[in-house]
Amino acid sequence: MPDPRSTPTTRQRELAERLRELRMEKNLTVESVSTSLLVSASKISRLETAARRASPRDVRDLCLLYGVSNEERDRLMALAAQAMETSWYQDADIDAEFRTFVGLEQAATNIDTMQTNVVPGLLQTTAYARCLVSGLRAPNQMPATRVEEVLSVRERRQEILHGANPPALHAIVDEMAVRRPLGPPDVMHAQVAALRAACELPHVAVQLIPLEAGSHPGLDGRFTVLRFTDRAVRDTVYVEGLLGELFLDKDTDVARYLQTFDFLAKHVALDGDDSLALLEKIGADWAARR
Numbered sequence: 001m002p003d004p005r006s007t008p009t010t011r012q013r014e015l016a017e018r019l020r021e022l023r024m025e026k027n028l029t030v031e032s033v034s035t036s037l038l039v040s041a042s043k044i045s046r047l048e049t050a051a052r053r054a055s056p057r058d059v060r061d062l063c064l065l066y067g068v069s070n071e072e073r074d075r076l077m078a079l080a081a082q083a084m085e086t087s088w089y090q091d092a093d094i095d096a097e098f099r100t101f102v103g104l105e106q107a108a109t110n111i112d113t114m115q116t117n118v119v120p121g122l123l124q125t126t127a128y129a130r131c132l133v134s135g136l137r138a139p140n141q142m143p144a145t146r147v148e149e150v151l152s153v154r155e156r157r158q159e160i161l162h163g164a165n166p167p168a169l170h171a172i173v174d175e176m177a178v179r180r181p182l183g184p185p186d187v188m189h190a191q192v193a194a195l196r197a198a199c200e201l202p203h204v205a206v207q208l209i210p211l212e213a214g215s216h217p218g219l220d221g222r223f224t225v226l227r228f229t230d231r232a233v234r235d236t237v238y239v240e241g242l243l244g245e246l247f248l249d250k251d252t253d254v255a256r257y258l259q260t261f262d263f264l265a266k267h268v269a270l271d272g273d274d275s276l277a278l279l280e281k282i283g284a285d286w287a288a289r290r
Contacts, residue, residue, distance in 0.1 A: 005165070006230065008090065009103025012083035014232040015059070015076060016050035022066045023048070037061055050100075056080045088156060093149045097245040101224075101238050102157060110227040111167050112261050114218050116174045118182070119191060122158055123171060123198050123206070128191040129154050131183035161204065170205045172218065172261065172269050178208075178282050189286035196279050199272065207269035208278050216268045217260045225257050 023033060023044075030048075034041040046052035047062075054062075056077045063073040089102040105111065105122075113120045118132060133150050160166055178192055198204045209218065224238045234249040237257045248254065270278060 005107045005109065005228075006082070006233075007103045007107045008083050008085050008087050009100055010107045010228070010230065010233045011079050012053055013050045013104075013234070014230075015054055015079040015083055016048050017232075017234065018076060018079075019054065019059070019062060020048040022062070022068060026066055028066075033062070033065065036065055053083055054080050055084065089153065092153045093146065094153055095245075097247075100247065101245065102153070104226050104236055104238070105157065105224075106160060107228060107230070107233070108167050108226040109229045111169045111224060112172075112227075112258070113170070113222075113224040114172045114261060114264060115177055115222045116218055117180070117222070118177050119173060119195065120169075120171045121154055122161060122169060123195055123204075124154060124158075125187070125191050125194045126151060126155060127187045128183055128194075131187055135182065161198075161201065166201075166203050168203050168205075170207075170261075170265070172207050172209060172264050174209045174218065175211050175278065175282075178279070179211075185286050185289040189283055189290060192279055192283040192286060196276060196283065199276055199279075205272060206275055206279075207265060207272065208275040209264065209269045210278065213268050216264065218264050218268070223257055225254065225261060 023030070030041050030044045034044050037044075043052065047054045047058060059076045059080045060073065063076060068076075087103065087106075089099055089106070092099065092102075094102070111122070113122075118124075119128065121129070124132070129151055130147065133147050161169065173195075178188070178195065181188060183191075195206055199206050209216065222240050225235065226238065227235045235254045237246075237248040237254055239246040239248065248257070269275070
């Protein structure tokens, strides 16, 4: 039985990891495997990095080459079938990299996110998100229909916080993210109020980094650590940037980001009560400007 929180994305990554392990156990190179199966080396590489979905036939051929048991072959072919299923986010008009992120986010049991410039997507109001998304690109690059599609995906993502078995979300947010007027005062006031309300959820924690904190490790950029109780899926760091998105799942990389997040939570950001107090003050400031 697959993990109930699993998604086609996590099943694809689990399968890719296992296919790579099987090849390594046989001391075979990507090139030798591709030669044996009369396919390109890039196809084998993409299957092993989850950049391409493996069909049940691909899995069958690889299992025959690797000499795995019938039981293991059937399990992996079932994984391939699950990875080929269509989930709501796979039909959305979003970038492939972000589609992968959403698939992982939907399955994560712990989400630790550090945001310096904007409120985390899972905690954004629709009005705030519309102002944010509309301003990220020139109008000819982000037509109104595209904006609405992005907002629809964002709202669908947020459902995980209010459904059964929600993930534990811990957000560290720079004060500037709620001070910067991405929208009119009423939009900003409502966004701050939504953050305060989110803190009332038992599985959500929000900490603010005050402006007085000065320089800190979080200034290097925004990142999200996605962790899974399903150990067949590797914990993953998602790093967003102007040049694209990165997914890091090496143990050393994940540990480095978790250490940074822990340091920020314990030594830089305000605790929960002080963060709520600061949010209340910021909310009052926005209310006065309405």
